[in-house]
Structures are given as C-alpha cells and as structure tokens.
Amino acid sequence: MTSPIICRVALAIPLHKQFDYVLPDYLLTTEVDTLVGRRVRVPFGGKRQMIGVICDVNPECDYAIDKLKKVTQLIDTAPLLDKSLWSLLRWAAFYYQHPLGDVFQQAIPTHLRQGKEAIFKGEEYWQVSDSDIKIDDFKNAKKQRQALLLLQASKLSYQQLKEQGVTRQTLNTLKEKELITSLELQPESDLNWANHFSETAQKPTLTTEQAIAITSVTQYMEQFKCYLLEGITGSGKTEVYLNILKPILAKGKQALVIVPEIGLTPQTVQRFKARFNVPIHIKHSGLNARQQLDTWLHAQQGSAAIIIGTRSAIFSDCKNLGLIIIDEEHDASFKQQEGFRYHARDFAIKRAHKENIPIILGSATPSLETLHNALQGKYKHLYLTQRAGKAKPPSSSLINLAGLHLKSGLSPQLIELMHQHLARNNQVILFLNRRGYAPVLMCHECGWLVKCSRCDAFYTYHKSANYLHCHHCSSTLPVPHQCHDCGSTQLIATGVGTEQLEETLKAEFPDYPTVRIDRDNTRKKESFNQYLNDINSGKYKILLGTQMLAKGHHFSDVTLVALIDVDGALFSNDFRASERLAQLFTQVAGRAGREEKKGQVVLQTHHPEHSLLQDLINNGYQEFSRNALQERVIAQLPPSTYQALLRAEASVPTLAENFLGLCRQIFSQITVSNGTDKQVLILGPIPANMERRAGKYRFQLLLQSSTRSLITQTLQQGLTKCEQLPEGRKLKWSIDVDPIDFT
Numbered sequence: 236m237t238s239p240i241i242c243r244v245a246l247a248i249p250l251h252k253q254f255d256y257v258l259p260d261y262l263l264t265t266e267v268d269t270l271v272g273r274r275v276r277v278p279f280g281g282k283r284q285m286i287g288v289i290c291d292v293n294p295e296c297d298y299a300i301d302k303l304k305k306v307t308q309l310i311d312t313a314p315l316l317d318k319s320l321w322s323l324l325r326w327a328a329f330y331y332q333h334p335l336g337d338v339f340q341q342a343i344p345t346h347l348r349q350g351k352e353a354i355f356k357g358e359e360y361w362q363v364s365d366s367d368i369k370i371d372d373f374k375n376a377k378k379q380r381q382a383l384l385l386l387q388a389s390k391l392s393y394q395q396l397k398e399q400g401v402t403r404q405t406l407n408t409l410k411e412k413e414l415i416t417s418l419e420l421q422p423e424s425d426l427n428w429a430n431h432f433s434e435t436a437q438k439p440t441l442t443t444e445q446a447i448a449i450t451s452v453t454q455y456m457e458q459f460k461c462y463l464l465e466g467i468t469g470s471g472k473t474e475v476y477l478n479i480l481k482p483i484l485a486k487g488k489q490a491l492v493i494v495p496e497i498g499l500t501p502q503t504v505q506r507f508k509a510r511f512n513v514p515i516h517i518k519h520s521g522l523n524a525r526q527q528l529d530t531w532l533h534a535q536q537g538s539a540a541i542i543i544g545t546r547s548a549i550f551s552d553c554k555n556l557g558l559i560i561i562d563e564e565h566d567a568s569f570k571q572q573e574g575f576r577y578h579a580r581d582f583a584i585k586r587a588h589k590e591n592i593p594i595i596l597g598s599a600t601p602s603l604e605t606l607h608n609a610l611q612g613k614y615k616h617l618y619l620t621q622r623a624g625k626a627k628p629p630s631s632s633l634i635n636l637a638g639l640h641l642k643s644g645l646s647p648q649l650i651e652l653m654h655q656h657l658a659r660n661n662q663v664i665l666f667l668n669r670r671g672y673a674p675v676l677m678c679h680e681c682g683w684l685v686k687c688s689r690c691d692a693f694y695t696y697h698k699s700a701n702y703l704h705c706h707h708c709s710s711t712l713p714v715p716h717q718c719h720d721c722g723s724t725q726l727i728a729t730g731v732g733t734e735q736l737e738e739t740l741k742a743e744f745p746d747y748p749t750v751r752i753d754r755d756n757t758r759k760k761e762s763f764n765q766y767l768n769d770i771n772s773g774k775y776k777i778l779l780g781t782q783m784l785a786k787g788h789h790f791s792d793v794t795l796v797a798l799i800d801v802d803g804a805l806f807s808n809d810f811r812a813s814e815r816l817a818q819l820f821t822q823v824a825g826r827a828g829r830e831e832k833k834g835q836v837v838l839q840t841h842h843p844e845h846s847l848l849q850d851l852i853n854n855g856y857q858e859f860s861r862n863a864l865q866e867r868v869i870a871q872l873p874p875s876t877y878q879a880l881l882r883a884e885a886s887v888p889t890l891a892e893n894f895l896g897l898c899r900q901i902f903s904q905i906t907v908s909n910g911t912d913k914q915v916l917i918l919g920p921i922p923a924n925m926e927r928r929a930g931k932y933r934f935q936l937l938l939q940s941s942t943r944s945l946i947t948q949t950l951q952q953g954l955t956k957c958e959q960l961p962e963g964r965k966l967k968w969s970i971d972v973d974p975i976d977f978t
C-alpha cells in the first residue's frame with residue numbers, strides 16, 4: 236500500500252497559516268507533481284466547505300495522518316495558473332505579508348473563487364435535424380415556417396433566433412415534432428489572430444521624440460527592461476504604445492495594458508480597437524462575473540491579443556505575454572487600499588522581470604517613486620516634451636483670492652475669464668474636489684458645527700437630497716432646524732461644494748448650460764457615458780466636476796480650466812499631498828487646449844506666494860517633481876526610504892494603542908537581535924490623522940528603513956508573533972507595505 240498523499244492548502248482566511256489535508260486515492264487520477272496550484276474543496280471549521288489552493292505536497296506535517304481531514308474535491312485537472320504567475324503570487328504574499336490563500340483568490344475571477352470550472356460558458360444553438368423538410372406543409376404556421384427557413388440556411392444561436400423574433404415556444408414545438416435539435420457550442424475564440432494580424436493604414440506621422448521613444452523600446456523586445464515614458468499631456472503617449480505594440484502582436488505575443496479607470500475612459504479602448512484587427516478583451520469591475528471569467532480565459536488560452544484592464548488585470552494569466560504597459564503609472568488607484576494591499580505597478584515590474592519582457596510606465600506626471608528609479612538609471616527614461624499635432628501647451632496663472640468677494644468660491648476675475656472663453660463658443664472646466672452643497676453646517680449665532688458623532692469630521696450638507704452625510708463613515712442625518720447649543724434657527728451652509736457651485740453657475744451663466752460630474756450624479760455607468768457624449772456634442776458649455784473629470788478625457792473645445800480651491804493640499808500633514816496636488820493640477824491643465832485652440836489654466840488660492848504653486852506655474856511638473864524628490868531625500872522619506880505601516884482600530888483608544896505598543900516591542904527585539912536596530916526606524920504608536928472614524932479609534936505604527944529587505948525581514952520575523960498576541964483578537968489590525976495613505 237502506498238502512503239497517503241498530504242496536501243497543504245492555502246485558504247482565503249486572515250491568518251498566515253496553511254492547513255494539511257489527506258487526498259483520498261479515488262480523487263487522484265493524475266501525477267502527484269501536478270498537484271501544486273490546483274484548486275480543492277475542503278472542509279473547514281464545522282460543516283463549512285471552502286475553496287483553497289494546494290501549495291505543497293507531502294510537507295512535514297505536525298499532526299498524525301489519521302487526525303487530518305480529507306479533501307472533498309479536486310477541482311482542477313491541472314494547475315490553474317502558469318508557473319511563473321504562481322511563483323509571483325507567492326512572492327507577493329511574502330512581500331506584502333498577506334496570506335497566500337487570499338492573494339490567490341484575489342488574483343482569479345469570482346467564478347473560479349467559488350469553485351466553478353475554468354471553461355467558457357457554452358451557448359445554446361439550434362439546427363434542423365433533417366435537411367429535406369417540406370416547408371410547404373407550414374403555410375398556416377407562419378412562426379414555425381420562419382424558424383425553419385432560418386435554420387435551414389444555417390445553425391443559429393438562441394440569441395440570434397430571438398433577435399429575428401423566434402420564440403422559445405416555437406422552438407419547443409418544432410423540437411417535439413423532431414424537426415430541429417439544440418446543441419451547446421463554445422463561443423468563438425480566435426486563436427489564430429496572429430496569422431491575420433494587421434493595422435489600419437491611417438496613422439499620424441510620428442514626431443521625432445515619439446520615434447526615438449519607440450525605437451528605444453523595440454530594439455530590445457525580448458528581454459526585461461523597465462521604461463519610464465515621461466510625456467506631457469497631449470504629447471502622444473498612446474501613439475507610442477500603439478507603435479510598440481505592433482511588433483509584439485505581429486509575433487503573436489500578448490500585451491497587458493493597465494489603466495486607472497476603464498469605465499471612465501472608453502476612448503482609450505476605442506483607440507486600440509481602431510488600430511489593430513486583433514481580439515481585445517477588457518477587464519474591470521463593471522463587468523459581471525461571467526464576463527470577467529471569459530476575459531480571463533481568453534488571456535489564458537491565447538485568444539486575447541490585448542487585455543486592457545484596471546488594477547487586478549495585472550494578474551491575468553497570459554499564454555504568451557510579450558509586453559506590459561502601465562498607463563498613468565502615478566495613479567493612486569493602482570494601490571489596493573484594503574485586504575491584500577498590493578501595488579499593481581510594482582507587481583507588474585516584478586512580473587515583467589520574471590517573464591523577461593519589457594514594461595512601459597507612462598505618465599505626464601510620474602510618481603516620485605518611479606522618477607527616483609529612472610533618475611538613478613534603474614529604468615530607461617524616455618521623454619516627450621512637445622504636444623503632438625497642432626496643440627499648444629496651455630498658459631497658466633494664479634488668482635489671489637485674498638480680500639476678494641467670492642460667489643460660491645468664484646472670484647470676479649474668474650467669472651470675467653469664463654465669459655470671455657464662453658463668448659468664443661468654447662467650453663470651460665471648473666474643478667472642485669468636494670461633493671455636496673457645503674462641507675459644513677454652522678450656527679450663525681454661536682458657531683456650533685454639525686459634527687459626525689462617529690468620526691473626527693463634519694457632516695457635508697446635501698441640499699437637493701436634503702440631508703447631512705458623513706463622507707467618511709457614510710452615516711446620514713436629517714438637516715437640523717435648530718442649533719444644539721444655543722437653539723438658534725440660523726444654521727448656515729459654510730464652504731462650497733460642487734452642488735452649490737452648480738447652483739451659482741446656473742444663475743450666473745443662464746445662457747451656457749452647466750453639467751456637474753461627481754459621484755453623486757453619475758452613479759450609473761450609462762449616465763457618465765451619456766454626459767461624456769453630451770459634452771463632446773457641445774450640449775454643455777460649463778463642466779463642473781471632482782477628480783473624475785481629471786482623468787484622460789479628451790474634450791476638444793475646452794480652452795479654460797480652473798481649479799477653484801487648492802489651499803487644503805498646501806498645508807496637509809501628509810507628505811504626499813503636494814505631489815498629488817501637482818499631479819492633479821498638471822493633469823487637469825492637460826484638458827485645456829487639446830486641439831488647435833490655445834488653452835488657459837487658472838488656479839485660485841489665498842497663498843499665491845507658496846513655493847509649490849510658484850514652482851508649478853512657472854516651471855511645470857518636471858521641475859517641481861525633481862525639487863520635491865530632493866526634499867524627500869533630505870527628509871529621508873520615500874522613495875529614498877521604504878515604509879510599512881501597522882494599523883489598528885478599536886472602540887476603546889487604549890486597546891489599539893496598547894496592541895501596537897506590544898507590536899513595537901516585538902519588532903524592537905527583532906531588530907536588536909539582528910543587529911539592524913540602527914537601520915530600521917520604528918515610529919509610534921501614534922493616532923492616525925483622523926483618529927476616530929466610524930466609531931473606531933485608529934492608531935498606527937510605522938517601520939522605515941533605507942534598505943527594503945530589512946523591512947521585509949523584520950515583518951517576516953515579527954508578524955507571526957504579533958498574530959499570537961491575545962490583545963490583537965479584540966480589535967482589527969492590518970499591515971500595509973509601501974503605504975501611500977496615512978489618513
């Protein structure tokens with residue numbers, strides 16, 4: 236008798252621990268050495284069954300074999316993922332200190348997480364069972380006759396028949412008469428796209444800079460190299476991507492294109508589709524589970540040439556990957572902010588390295604992390620400094636708000652400028668990153684402010700919906716009629732949100748239709764696309780929006796862009812706030828003057844003398860970012876150092892603080908015994924910027940070092956000990972490696 240096989244299974248549970256199961260003989264029909272990476276269904280805690288992945292076979296086992304539970308089902312007949320992707324996920328679990336089972340689950344589509352088979356859904360087709368049907372017999376049964384005529388010509392899917400007006404009832408009747416039969420067919424997938432690959436003849440003549448960038452990459456297509464394509468907005472980065480893609484696709488290799496938000500930029504996908512006649516599949520959270528699985532399968536089987544997707548598309552298992560592009564690489568959405576806190580850009584670079592292929596990071600406003608690597612020579616730095624085509628860069632200026640009479644935040648100068656641009660039949664974008672009517676409701680008599688009872692934050696007043704809303708915990712409150720302190724009924728909306736600005740614009744510019752784009756009025760995907768179409772058709776003249784409007788849209792008639800209020804970011808205690816403001820300013824400015832009309836950008840501030848603003852206005856992002864990088868190096872902040880953040884939150888503040896205090900002791904002991912206590916800085920515990928949110932007190936402990944591996948090592952040795960602290964069971968805590976958000 237052979238000894239039973241033990242499988243170590245990684246489950247999606249929040250523990251750095253895997254579980255051993257016995258694989259019953261009757262389940263094993265293939266080789267033992269293909270077990271790792273296959274999904275299993277296993278019993279876990281009581282009667283529950285969970286889906287997990289085998290990560291080791293016949294490991295050293297702490298328990299007697301007869302104590303182990305049995306695997307219920309071996310789902311896959313082969314490892315689900317390609318070997319290199321699997322080992323990358325193991326690396327990510329290690330680097331981000333996140334349980335492997337959950338990393339694996341996050342990397343695969345929902346249907347596969349639930350244990351469904353990794354196959355395309357078959358489609359229902361109908362065909363005639365006998366070719367010589369006497370169609371004249373059906374003179375009086377018009378519907379049946381129509382269906383038969385259609386099916387005599389060719390077999391058709393149920394969907395196609397339905398579109399022709401054939402009902403299921405008709406099909407069933409004909410089936411009972413044994414005249415037609417149904418069958419299930421796999422959807423068409425084009426595995427031979429490389430053989431009929433071509434591109435459109437219509438292409439712009441490249442600028443010299445574009446041509447240089449393209450050949451820099453295409454001369455080394457068969458090896459790992461990371462490129463930073465730093466190109467100002469409108470300089471034709473997408474055109475560079477398309478030209479680099481061409482030889483990749485011509486060789487039958489696939490490309491992964493990762494973008495911040497696909498739902499908001501349908502234009503991007505359109506440009507790829509218009510250029511190449513290859514199958515392009517998209518992946519983003521707006522797709523249903525079935526569509527996500529289909530995209531994933533097309534990538535895996537090679538029937539997708541290009542996969543365009545948001546953050547998690549970087550985990551697409553590709554048959555023959557040849558290139559990765561990260562567009563707008565600075566975008567914060569590439570970092571997952573909960574659970575498995577990976578950074579898609581960083582994972583992508585690791586992946587390109589492992590698969591030995593080129594990777595391109597493109598941005599008009601590179602993150603300081605990427606810029607640091609490029610300036611140090613780790614990445615090859617490519618520049619596009621000129622706008623492509625006829626577009627000229629916009630001019631920029633500041634409006635000093637000090638002492639001015641403002642109308643919902645609009646200065647008289649800005650109103651005058653708007654009139655000038657609108658009178659020339661152009662469009663104007665106003666940018667205000669604050670939804671709602673007003674950020675605070677205040678008592679006019681005594682100054683009392685309506686504060687959220689669960690957060691260190693004020694309620695935002697939403698006028699049209701008529702309620703108060705906390706943007707941090709989502710709690711709501713009816714609008715109070717009286718001050719809770721002095722009883723006055725004079726409660727006034729203080730500060731300006733997009734809803735209020737919209738109201739003012741409609742009154743101030745009655746002849747120029749205004750549209751507001753923020754999360755409150757674009758909840759439905761269709762409504763956002765409808766707005767984009769209406770903006771492009773010129774239905775709206777004034778576009779007012781939050782961050783959503785800053786992303787990659789192309790509006791050819793916009794000539795004036797104004798940032799209404801940026802002062803908050805100037806004095807933030809988050810060291811990345813100025814970098815974000817500079818990126819936002821530059822990206823928003825990039826919306827002005829995209830075609831032949833010259834654009835203008837204005838920025839309203841109470842602090843026109845602020846060095847950051849001066850730098851941006853006078854010298855642009857390039858200059859600003861180099862200076863900001865030097866400041867970071869001097870202050871020993873990322874990217875010149877590396878960080879990991881432990882967060883804890885509890886209903887009682889001392890619980891969270893004490894727990895992190897104990898973690899601190901654990902890490903201190905480790906660094907002392909490793910002799911690295913001088914190189915690894917441990918800061919905290921300190922309260923988070925917003926100490927109380929949704930009723931929880933939040934604390935943080937920061938690890939920092941100029942050597943990345945020392946952070947990994949310290950965490951690796953300490954976290955299991957932190958996990959064993961009984962104090963940790965009474966609260967929620969998490970680890971964030973390379974954190975970008977300290978609120």
Ligand code: ADP
Pocket residue numbers: 439440441442445466467468469470471472473474623624625
């Ligand atoms: P970016 O991604 O850098 O903001 P795009 O790739 O969107 O820039 O290009 C901006 C505009 O310039 C687009 O309308 C594009 O079609 C056009 N364009 C790009 N390259 C050229 C070129 N070499 N000649 C003329 N027009 C170009």
Ligand code: ZN
Pocket residue numbers: 678679680681682683718719720721722723
């Ligand atoms: Zn009052």
Ligand code: ZN
Pocket residue numbers: 687688689690692705706707708709710929
């Ligand atoms: Zn709240």
